[in-house]
Amino acid sequence: MAxxxxxxxxxxxxxxxxxxxxxxxxxxxxxxxxxxxxxxxxSKKKNGQIGSPEYIGVVKxxxxxxxxxxxxxxxxxRDNQGLICQSIESTRNYAVNGALHYGLHLAKNTSYKKIIAxxxxxxxxxxxxxxxxxxxxxxxKELEDVETFTLFSEKxxxxxxxxxxxxxxxxxxxxxxxxxxxxxxxxxxxxxxxxIQDKDKPLVVSGILLALREIENNNFSIENLVxxxxxxxxxxxxxxxxxxxxRANVSPQVKKDKLLSQFLVIKDTKAIxxxxxxxxxxxxxxxxxxxxxxxxxxIKRIHSAEDYLGRFYxxxxxxxxxxxxxxxxxxxxxxxxxLFCDLVELKPTDKVFDPCCGTAGFLIxxxxxxxxxxxNESEKRNIRKNQLHGVELQPYMFTIATTxxxxxxxxxxxxxxxxxxxxxxxxxxxxxxxxxGMMNPPYSQGSKQNPNLxxxxxxxxxxxxxxxxxxxxxxxxxxxxxxxxxxEQSIKENILKKHTLEGVITLNKNTFYGVGTNPCIAxxxxxxxxxxxxxxxxxxxxxxxxxVQKHIGxxxxxxxxxxxxxxxxxxxxxxxxxxxxxxxTTIEASDEWLHSFYYFxxxxxxxxxxxxxxADYLTFEVNMITHGRGYLFNKEKDNTND
Numbered sequence: 001m002a003x004x005x006x007x008x009x010x011x012x013x014x015x016x017x018x019x020x021x022x023x024x025x026x027x028x029x030x031x032x033x034x035x036x037x038x039x040x041x042x043s044k045k046k047n048g049q050i051g052s053p054e055y056i057g058v059v060k061x062x063x064x065x066x067x068x069x070x071x072x073x074x075x076x077x078r079d080n081q082g083l084i085c086q087s088i089e090s091t092r093n094y095a096v097n098g099a100l101h102y103g104l105h106l107a108k109n110t111s112y113k114k115i116i117a118x119x120x121x122x123x124x125x126x127x128x129x130x131x132x133x134x135x136x137x138x139x140x141k142e143l144e145d146v147e148t149f150t151l152f153s154e155k156x157x158x159x160x161x162x163x164x165x166x167x168x169x170x171x172x173x174x175x176x177x178x179x180x181x182x183x184x185x186x187x188x189x190x191x192x193x194x195x196i197q198d199k200d201k202p203l204v205v206s207g208i209l210l211a212l213r214e215i216e217n218n219n220f221s222i223e224n225l226v227x228x229x230x231x232x233x234x235x236x237x238x239x240x241x242x243x244x245x246x247r248a249n250v251s252p253q254v255k256k257d258k259l260l261s262q263f264l265v266i267k268d269t270k271a272i273x274x275x276x277x278x279x280x281x282x283x284x285x286x287x288x289x290x291x292x293x294x295x296x297x298x299i300k301r302i303h304s305a306e307d308y309l310g311r312f313y314x315x316x317x318x319x320x321x322x323x324x325x326x327x328x329x330x331x332x333x334x335x336x337x338x339l340f341c342d343l344v345e346l347k348p349t350d351k352v353f354d355p356c357c358g359t360a361g362f363l364i365x366x367x368x369x370x371x372x373x374x375x376n377e378s379e380k381r382n383i384r385k386n387q388l389h390g391v392e393l394q395p396y397m398f399t400i401a402t403t404x405x406x407x408x409x410x411x412x413x414x415x416x417x418x419x420x421x422x423x424x425x426x427x428x429x430x431x432x433x434x435x436x437g438m439m440n441p442p443y444s445q446g447s448k449q450n451p452n453l454x455x456x457x458x459x460x461x462x463x464x465x466x467x468x469x470x471x472x473x474x475x476x477x478x479x480x481x482x483x484x485x486x487x488e489q490s491i492k493e494n495i496l497k498k499h500t501l502e503g504v505i506t507l508n509k510n511t512f513y514g515v516g517t518n519p520c521i522a523x524x525x526x527x528x529x530x531x532x533x534x535x536x537x538x539x540x541x542x543x544x545x546x547x548v549q550k551h552i553g554x555x556x557x558x559x560x561x562x563x564x565x566x567x568x569x570x571x572x573x574x575x576x577x578x579x580x581x582x583x584x585t586t587i588e589a590s591d592e593w594l595h596s597f598y599y600f601x602x603x604x605x606x607x608x609x610x611x612x613x614x615a616d617y618l619t620f621e622v623n624m625i626t627h628g629r630g631y632l633f634n635k636e637k638d639n640t641n642d
Contacts, residue, residue, distance in 0.1 A: 025057035095119035193283035206403035211240035234267030337365035353434035357390030425464035451487035468527030503537030
């Protein structure tokens, strides 16, 4: 380790440690005989002497090599063709060039067929990490820069290889495509064979899924759906739904009655209970067969935070030419519900409350997160039964949420169909004792005439409903953090008198793709007044590793995990970063609580920046002169006109 590089080496080691790679990669050599032998002739001077990258090791069947330099100026040197220069001078003095040198040498002198070499430069606050893939033929491919080594852990490296090097779809991407394809097919079937209203479509889906649960108790069979006019297929499915709600111990009776009233559409819709000539069966049987094959099995098999019914609901809405905006409904993507759990450091002992629970996406994510953090079966059962609470105003959404929770484990007894804003926060605190509040409130419902419907008003109501020192996290439009109206300003002032703002994260504008909302996440501590010198974090997370793909919507790229890791490292003060990503500052209620309001550029311009500005100016000047506007640069002429 060269002295001048020592600080960088230690920082890189910390990065490797955070990615669980510090036990896989060794400094300045290798205990693996084959690699050690190859390094004996790997000198960057190319004289056949010993050469040692900063870190080297094996993860699964990948050989990883790390070469670092203290300054980003020393990151990469390219030749006249734009390729990574391989001269002795460049391999010795530049991070990427040195990494490539070692990677090529190891490809030629070891049996490893998959080598990833990293050129790392800079420091914690400002740095570059550039991976290169080198195959057994010593051919190299430059890959997109990363922020951390997270993507190269044992857990993630194969997925990274599939996505970034082979350019193939991962299992998750394929699953997403399948969900979208199935949702479209089912939507068309519901439309073509049943003329089902849009709001009833997810009710038909969720009801059938509940009925299918009775197969395991020998209380329901798809084969019995024969189109009988006396005891219709709808009657049989409805009775199975009722039995399953009884079996799931849904209570009180009034709640069960509310649910059953929503499912009446299944037996009362004549068109889906009669044999269709094109299908040769009732549409209900067709839907049931489709759902059993494509959805029910997935929900049972895959234990994840994915909100399948929520995804289906969103797809139904989009295919129907709407997205729920007229109802103020904006369904939260899975990666956001999971991020919520991480940002509040959810524990198995927490009690979670979502007062606008929709399809129960946040509660499903919370349940999945909390259950995964304990091995105690009694604790897991308690999480499902007692620690997840939700309120939903819309009856059909409430039904979907309840179904969702039943299908995913439990928690249904703690869902209520109520108007959250009409409930007393003090009573909610006393009754539920919830320590975590999560919410995606109805959007764009507030006005000067109805200030209680502003998203920031929902936020205050939730803060007042959570126990002291508990965490509240919400996803709202950026406009709610600016507080343009007097009413919103007043609410912001009131929040700071009683609660603490921890930070606001500006999100990707396409997070709710197709909805036209620019969202942000705000995190608060409930019941603790905001003190004047409190340092609040404002983060620009617009570049989150998710992008819009044609015909699919918002999808995760290979960079998403890496970018999320950086966000969490910064959020929990484990990493310093540039102000263009995060600003820490004191606040006032009158401020716009967004990164863009507080951001200032604290970067010292480099020589390259100066040269670019000069080049841009000269290009502009030449362009103006060639278009007959040279007088703009004639100072003497300007002076005579004064």
